[in-house]
Amino acid sequence: MSPLRTAIISWRAKVPFYVLCAFLTQESSGGHNVYGHDKTIFEGHGQVTKANYADYVALRDQTDPPQCQGVGPMQLTWKPFQDRADAAGGCWRAGVNTLIGARILAEIRSAVNSWAEVAHNYKGEPNADVYVAQMKVRFIFWRGVMAAA
Numbered sequence: 001m002s003p004l005r006t007a008i009i010s011w012r013a014k015v016p017f018y019v020l021c022a023f024l025t026q027e028s029s030g031g032h033n034v035y036g037h038d039k040t041i042f043e044g045h046g047q048v049t050k051a052n053y054a055d056y057v058a059l060r061d062q063t064d065p066p067q068c069q070g071v072g073p074m075q076l077t078w079k080p081f082q083d084r085a086d087a088a089g090g091c092w093r094a095g096v097n098t099l100i101g102a103r104i105l106a107e108i109r110s111a112v113n114s115w116a117e118v119a120h121n122y123k124g125e126p127n128a129d130v131y132v133a134q135m136k137v138r139f140i141f142w143r144g145v146m147a148a149a
Contacts, residue, residue: 001024001030001031001032001033001073001094001095001098005095005098006020006021006024006031006098009095009098009099009102010102012099012102013099013102013103013105013106014106015102015105015106015109017142017146018139018142018143018145018146019105019115019118019139019142020098020102020105021138021142021145022115022135022138022139022141022142023074023101023102023105023119023122023135023138024073024074024098025138025142026131026134026135026138027070027073027074027075027101028072028073028074028075031073031094031098032073033047033048033072033073033092033094033097034046034047034048034072035048035056035069035070035071036069036070036071036075036077037070038068038069038070038077040067040068040069041056041059041060041063041067041068041069042056042059042069043069045069048071048072048091048092048094048097049092050090050092053071053090053091053092056069056071057082057086060079066079068082071085071091071092071097072085072091072092072093072094072097072098072101073094073097073098073101074097074098074100074101074102074104075101076091076097076100076101077124078124081100081101081104084100085097085100085101088100104122105118105122108121108122115135115139116132116135116136116139119131119132119135119136120132
Protein backbone atom coordinates (compact mmCIF):
# COMPACT_ATOMS: atom_id res chain seq x y z
CA MET A 1 0.00 0.00 0.00
CA SER A 2 1.58 3.28 -1.06
CA PRO A 3 1.87 6.20 1.38
CA LEU A 4 -0.33 8.34 -0.88
CA ARG A 5 -3.06 5.71 -1.05
CA THR A 6 -2.85 5.24 2.71
CA ALA A 7 -3.13 9.01 3.24
CA ILE A 8 -6.20 9.22 1.01
CA ILE A 9 -7.87 6.33 2.83
CA SER A 10 -6.95 7.90 6.17
CA TRP A 11 -8.63 11.15 5.11
CA ARG A 12 -11.72 9.40 3.71
CA ALA A 13 -12.20 7.32 6.87
CA LYS A 14 -11.36 10.20 9.22
CA VAL A 15 -8.63 8.22 10.96
CA PRO A 16 -5.31 9.94 11.69
CA PHE A 17 -2.62 8.93 9.22
CA TYR A 18 -0.25 7.81 11.98
CA VAL A 19 -2.97 5.55 13.41
CA LEU A 20 -3.69 3.88 10.08
CA CYS A 21 0.05 3.40 9.48
CA ALA A 22 0.36 1.79 12.92
CA PHE A 23 -2.48 -0.65 12.21
CA LEU A 24 -1.17 -1.51 8.75
CA THR A 25 2.27 -2.15 10.21
CA GLN A 26 0.83 -4.37 12.93
CA GLU A 27 -1.65 -6.26 10.78
CA SER A 28 0.24 -6.88 7.54
CA SER A 29 3.79 -5.55 7.86
CA GLY A 30 2.86 -2.25 6.24
CA GLY A 31 -0.13 -2.92 4.04
CA HIS A 32 0.63 -6.20 2.29
CA ASN A 33 -2.39 -7.88 0.75
CA VAL A 34 -1.94 -11.29 2.38
CA TYR A 35 -3.77 -13.90 4.41
CA GLY A 36 -3.13 -14.12 8.13
CA HIS A 37 -1.77 -16.91 10.26
CA ASP A 38 -4.69 -17.72 12.53
CA LYS A 39 -4.83 -21.44 13.28
CA THR A 40 -7.78 -22.03 10.95
CA ILE A 41 -8.52 -22.30 7.23
CA PHE A 42 -6.21 -20.62 4.69
CA GLU A 43 -3.51 -20.13 7.33
CA GLY A 44 -0.53 -18.33 5.77
CA HIS A 45 -1.95 -18.83 2.28
CA GLY A 46 0.07 -15.93 0.91
CA GLN A 47 -1.06 -13.19 -1.45
CA VAL A 48 -4.81 -12.48 -1.59
CA THR A 49 -6.26 -12.64 -5.10
CA LYS A 50 -9.82 -12.49 -6.35
CA ALA A 51 -9.67 -16.19 -7.30
CA ASN A 52 -8.20 -17.55 -4.08
CA TYR A 53 -10.44 -15.27 -2.01
CA ALA A 54 -13.46 -16.88 -3.73
CA ASP A 55 -12.02 -20.28 -2.73
CA TYR A 56 -11.53 -19.03 0.83
CA VAL A 57 -15.11 -17.70 1.07
CA ALA A 58 -16.55 -20.96 -0.25
CA LEU A 59 -14.58 -22.92 2.34
CA ARG A 60 -15.36 -20.41 5.12
CA ASP A 61 -19.07 -20.62 4.39
CA GLN A 62 -19.06 -24.44 4.47
CA THR A 63 -17.99 -24.42 8.13
CA ASP A 64 -20.45 -23.93 10.99
CA PRO A 65 -19.74 -21.65 12.66
CA PRO A 66 -17.72 -20.00 9.89
CA GLN A 67 -13.98 -20.44 10.31
CA CYS A 68 -12.36 -17.17 9.35
CA GLN A 69 -8.86 -16.08 8.47
CA GLY A 70 -7.40 -12.59 8.45
CA VAL A 71 -7.61 -11.15 4.94
CA GLY A 72 -5.70 -8.28 3.37
CA PRO A 73 -3.83 -5.25 4.65
CA MET A 74 -6.17 -4.73 7.62
CA GLN A 75 -6.46 -8.47 8.30
CA LEU A 76 -10.25 -8.37 8.33
CA THR A 77 -10.99 -11.57 10.22
CA TRP A 78 -14.63 -11.42 11.23
CA LYS A 79 -17.10 -12.60 8.54
CA PRO A 80 -19.33 -9.49 8.78
CA PHE A 81 -16.26 -7.28 8.20
CA GLN A 82 -15.26 -9.36 5.18
CA ASP A 83 -18.83 -9.23 3.86
CA ARG A 84 -18.84 -5.46 4.34
CA ALA A 85 -15.65 -5.15 2.29
CA ASP A 86 -17.11 -7.44 -0.36
CA ALA A 87 -20.19 -5.21 -0.60
CA ALA A 88 -17.90 -2.19 -1.03
CA GLY A 89 -16.03 -3.72 -3.96
CA GLY A 90 -14.12 -6.75 -2.71
CA CYS A 91 -12.29 -7.75 0.45
CA TRP A 92 -9.49 -9.10 -1.78
CA ARG A 93 -8.79 -5.57 -3.08
CA ALA A 94 -6.16 -3.88 -0.91
CA GLY A 95 -7.69 -0.41 -1.12
CA VAL A 96 -11.21 -1.57 -0.31
CA ASN A 97 -9.93 -3.77 2.51
CA THR A 98 -7.99 -0.88 4.02
CA LEU A 99 -10.83 1.61 3.67
CA ILE A 100 -13.33 -0.69 5.37
CA GLY A 101 -10.83 -1.52 8.10
CA ALA A 102 -10.18 2.19 8.65
CA ARG A 103 -13.90 2.93 8.80
CA ILE A 104 -14.27 0.19 11.40
CA LEU A 105 -11.47 1.84 13.42
CA ALA A 106 -13.31 5.18 13.20
CA GLU A 107 -16.56 3.57 14.33
CA ILE A 108 -14.87 1.95 17.32
CA ARG A 109 -13.12 5.24 18.16
CA SER A 110 -16.46 7.06 18.35
CA ALA A 111 -17.43 4.73 21.21
CA VAL A 112 -14.19 4.66 23.23
CA ASN A 113 -11.71 7.14 24.70
CA SER A 114 -8.39 6.24 23.09
CA TRP A 115 -6.69 4.59 20.15
CA ALA A 116 -5.35 1.97 22.59
CA GLU A 117 -8.96 1.03 23.37
CA VAL A 118 -9.66 0.92 19.65
CA ALA A 119 -6.76 -1.52 19.28
CA HIS A 120 -8.17 -3.69 22.07
CA ASN A 121 -11.60 -3.79 20.48
CA TYR A 122 -10.23 -4.29 16.95
CA LYS A 123 -8.25 -7.31 18.13
CA GLY A 124 -11.50 -8.66 19.50
CA GLU A 125 -10.02 -10.97 22.09
CA PRO A 126 -10.72 -10.73 25.82
CA ASN A 127 -6.99 -10.76 26.55
CA ALA A 128 -5.55 -8.41 23.96
CA ASP A 129 -3.01 -6.82 26.31
CA VAL A 130 0.04 -7.83 24.26
CA TYR A 131 -1.55 -6.50 21.08
CA VAL A 132 -2.43 -3.20 22.78
CA ALA A 133 1.12 -2.83 24.14
CA GLN A 134 2.53 -3.41 20.63
CA MET A 135 0.10 -0.89 19.17
CA LYS A 136 1.04 1.77 21.74
CA VAL A 137 4.66 1.46 20.60
CA ARG A 138 3.57 1.69 16.96
CA PHE A 139 1.44 4.80 17.65
CA ILE A 140 4.45 6.52 19.25
CA PHE A 141 6.74 5.48 16.39
CA TRP A 142 4.41 6.66 13.63
CA ARG A 143 3.59 9.90 15.41
CA GLY A 144 7.33 10.53 15.58
CA VAL A 145 7.73 9.80 11.88
CA MET A 146 4.96 12.29 11.08
CA ALA A 147 6.46 14.94 13.37
CA ALA A 148 9.88 14.51 11.75
CA ALA A 149 8.37 14.86 8.27
